[in-house]
Amino acid sequence: MILEQCSLCPRHCGVRREPSQGKGFCQMGIHPMVARAALHFWEEPCISGTKGSGTVFFTGCTLGCVFCQNYEISTRRAVGKELTIPELADVFQRLIEQGAHNINLVSPTQFALPIAQALRLRPVPVPVVYNSSGYETQETLQMLEGLVDVYLPDLKYVTPHIAGRYSGAPDYPEYAQKAILEMLRQTGPAQFDEQGILVKGTMVRHLILPGNTRESIAVLEWLRDNLPSGVPVSLMAQYVPCGKAAQFPEINRSITVREFEKVEHCLMETGLDGFVQERSSAQKGYIPPFDLQGLK
Numbered sequence: 658m659i660l661e662q663c664s665l666c667p668r669h670c671g672v673r674r675e676p677s678q679g680k681g682f683c684q685m686g687i688h689p690m691v692a693r694a695a696l697h698f699w700e701e702p703c704i705s706g707t708k709g710s711g712t713v714f715f716t717g718c719t720l721g722c723v724f725c726q727n728y729e730i731s732t733r734r735a736v737g738k739e740l741t742i743p744e745l746a747d748v749f750q751r752l753i754e755q756g757a758h759n760i761n762l763v764s765p766t767q768f769a770l771p772i773a774q775a776l777r778l779r780p781v782p783v784p785v786v787y788n789s790s791g792y793e794t795q796e797t798l799q800m801l802e803g804l805v806d807v808y809l810p811d812l813k814y815v816t817p818h819i820a821g822r823y824s825g826a827p828d829y830p831e832y833a834q835k836a837i838l839e840m841l842r843q844t845g846p847a848q849f850d851e852q853g854i855l856v857k858g859t860m861v862r863h864l865i866l867p868g869n870t871r872e873s874i875a876v877l878e879w880l881r882d883n884l885p886s887g888v889p890v891s892l893m894a895q896y897v898p899c900g901k902a903a904q905f906p907e908i909n910r911s912i913t914v915r916e917f918e919k920v921e922h923c924l925m926e927t928g929l930d931g932f933v934q935e936r937s938s939a940q941k942g943y944i945p946p947f948d949l950q951g952l953k
């Protein structure tokens with residue numbers, strides 16, 4: 658497979674992507690490249706459940722966050738195994754055989770096309786979770802309609818210059834906000850099974866950055882003002898400086914108790930249906946090893 662003019666994400670690079678080579682922002686060829694495929698227990702309880710989420714970490718990323726905890730695979734692209742579409746379908750199958758509650762596609766955008774082909778080739782009997790930065794185009798999301806059961810987008814920022822500084826994408830807010838509305842249109846309200854697993858719906862995540870509580874509050878206010886009631890929101894407090902964060906002194910630390918409580922208080926005030934991931938999980942030990950597990 659060759660993609661002549663890639664426009665899968667808001668970068669709209671328009672470059673040719675060959676099976677193993679691509680010269681767009683993400684630098685990825687069109688064959689899916691995966692760094693790890695394993696059961697993961699550190700997502701929200703409605704995603705990980707008791708048996709684990711069948712998590713597939715894709716190499717490369719369309720965003721470029723300076724603090725990315727998956728920096729080794731997202732930006733350095735240091736680990737990854739290139740797969741064919743049937744091989745990707747096999748990876749999904751093996752996770753289901755291990756008892757995964759769902760197939761959780763992490764940083765999938767640059768491979769949205771082969772992912773859709775793998776899911777059409779061999780539909781999976783568990784929910785498909787599209788775990789994305791939120792930096793998505795309407796066209797790519799519409800191409801996924803009917804294949805994805807659960808969208809798990811971030812809303813990282815609502816202010817363009819902050820999105821530009823930390824993720825190299827000043828247009829992130831406008832794309833992510835429209836993307837979340839399109840995801841909600843596709844999935845409708847959240848539905849949980851008898852074990853409390855999210856089987857259909859959209860859950861929005863927001864990671865609190867140190868020194869940026871005002872931005873976090875603006876994000877929560879946007880969600881309050883623009884989403885129908887009942888949409889689950891996951892507030893994440895487990896930030897640890899990774900990647901190039903040392904070059905940005907204001908975010909080169911964990912968040913303080915005071916920062917966390919300020920944003921948590923705002924979450925309560927907004928009346929959003931919030932889930933809070935505690936500060937106690939702010940350790941690098943919670944970042945999975947990218948060692949091609951599940952791919953050898």
Ligand code: SF4
Nearest residue numbers: 663666670681682683
């Ligand atoms: S998926 Fe990659 S090559 Fe395609 S538009 Fe986005 S960054 Fe560019």
